[in-house]
Amino acid sequence: MFDATKHICTSIPTLEGMKVLLARFHRVVEHPYASAAILLLWAFYPLFPFHLFYFLFYVIPRNLVLGILTCLGFEGYGLRADSPASRYQSRNYGGFIPRNSVFSRTQSYGTTGIIDQTGSPQASSHSGSLEVRPPPLVV
Numbered sequence: 001m002f003d004a005t006k007h008i009c010t011s012i013p014t015l016e017g018m019k020v021l022l023a024r025f026h027r028v029v030e031h032p033y034a035s036a037a038i039l040l041l042w043a044f045y046p047l048f049p050f051h052l053f054y055f056l057f058y059v060i061p062r063n064l065v066l067g068i069l070t071c072l073g074f075e076g077y078g079l080r081a082d083s084p085a086s087r088y089q090s091r092n093y094g095g096f097i098p099r100n101s102v103f104s105r106t107q108s109y110g111t112t113g114i115i116d117q118t119g120s121p122q123a124s125s126h127s128g129s130l131e132v133r134p135p136p137l138v139v
Helices: 015-030 032-044 048-072 084-092 102-112
Strands: none
Touching (some): 048 102, 084 102
């Protein structure tokens, strides 16, 4: 009876695998200044990849969504007068907005604005500034 949990399988690199590995290493050797710059940046600023990931996948999409909501009329202190959002509300809902509707969620998200370092919401005018830093990582 063969029990797969008690056996360890390893693969032996083939000649073709070694060629691929050397080709990848050759690209690094081809551009030593770029490789050295990346390694030096990473050595002096080890959180750089995490901050880059945070900026690319959180800050930029969030600011794009908030910018679109601002263009539609969802602002920090509520709906802007004579905006597409206010016209939609007056035409479809009047004074009553259903709980957990898409409109109520977008209104809530539009009023939160940009979150500062302490985590408390603050109203923003969305001047186009992307000056937001990620929260510090606890190591």
